[in-house]
Amino acid sequence: MxxxxxxxxxxxxxxxxxxxxxxxxxxxxxxxxxxxxxxxPPPPAAARVLVVGTDAAYTPFESQNDKGDIVGFDIDVVKAVAQKAGLEVKFVNTPWEGIFNSLDQGDRDLLVSAITITDERRQTMDFSQPYFDAKQLIAVKSDSPVARFEDIKNLKVGVQNGTTGDEVVGKLLGKSSTAIKRFESTPLALKELEAGGVQAVVADNGVVVHYLANNAAGGFKTVSDASFPVEKYGIAVKKGNAELLARINQGLEAIRTDGTYARIYASHFGTEPKQAGK
Structure with a gap:
């Protein structure tokens, strides 16, 4: 080729x-x-849903309705706060005796359960600004001679375990006194009063008043005492979670300012709040 x-x-x-x-x-x-x-860069992840622990056995603050939904004053307050603060929340029924541990272990992001702010509790958790004023109240049968706190000293007294009612009665009768009967919830203690198992119950006024109003046949009356200090409820977060705490306080301030808090309060208690929870 x-x-x-x-x-x-x-x-x-x-x-x-x-x-x-x-x-x-x-x-x-x-x-x-x-x-x-x-x-x-991937699109931003959806905001995490915050788990709110609450002991749903404390009407009118938190309870479960016929459908099993958790409802109440505290629930409505936190829902409104979350909306204002741009947070998404879900409520999980959490027994009172383990509720603080669930926060410490990280199983709950915040707690709302008519929790009184105390110096002792502040050592292990952080609290929002107060959102409700409360006071201890004594419930007795209508024919009881009890007229002041000191009068229950020789009686069998029912309290909810681990509450401030438990604390004040423990100081009066002695923490280990066998005259103190501790219950898982205040309504259980009040049922025991109705049955005659205890002669008095000491608990937060909101719960006692609501129970008596809905159980008129029980034949109860209430007794207040000047020695009971005003207690303030707060929303609890894990110690040191300053970012979440700031957002909750922002939401609380917003619902106070625009009247949402007052509307929620009136819907549950029938009156306007005196100080809007401050």
Missing amino acids: PSNIINRRFALTAAALLTALAIAGCGKQDAATPAASASA
């Missing part, structure tokens, strides 16, 4: 190879384009 024909064929073959390589190179570049876009 003449050399000029060989050279021509070689040139054509080389040109074809170069064209194929060029096409292949273009294909690799095109395939790399999606990979480049895949390295772009």
Whole structure:
């Protein structure tokens, strides 16, 4: 074969190879384009739902309705606060005896359960600004001679275990006194009073008043005492969670300012709050 024909064929073959390589190179570049876009920052993750622990056995603050939903004054307050603060929350029924541990262990992000702010509790958790004023109240049978706190000193007294009612009665009767009967909830203690198992119950006024109003046949009366200090309820968060605490306080201030708090209070207690929970 003449050399000029060989050279021509070689040139054509080389040109074809170069064209194929060029096409292949273009294909690799095109395939790399999606990979480049895949390295772009992912869209922001959805906000985490905060788990709110509450002992739903404390009407009218928190309880479960016929459908099993957790409802009450505290629940409505936290829902309103969360909306103002841009938080998403869900409520989980949590027994009182383990409620503080659930916060410390991280199983709950915050707690709302008619929790009185005390110096002792402040050592292990942080509290929002107060949202409700409360006071201890004594419940006795209507024919009881009890007229003041000191009068229950020689009686069998029911309290909810681990509450401030438990604390004040423990100081009067002695913490280990066998005359103190401790219950899982205040309504259980009040039922025991109705049955005659105890002669008095000491608990937060909101719960006692609500129970008596809905159990008129029980034949109860209430007794107040000047020695009972005003207690303030707060929303609890894990110790040191300053960011969440600030957002909760922001939400609380917002619902006080725009009248939402007053409307929630009136819907549960029938009156306007005297100090809007401050």
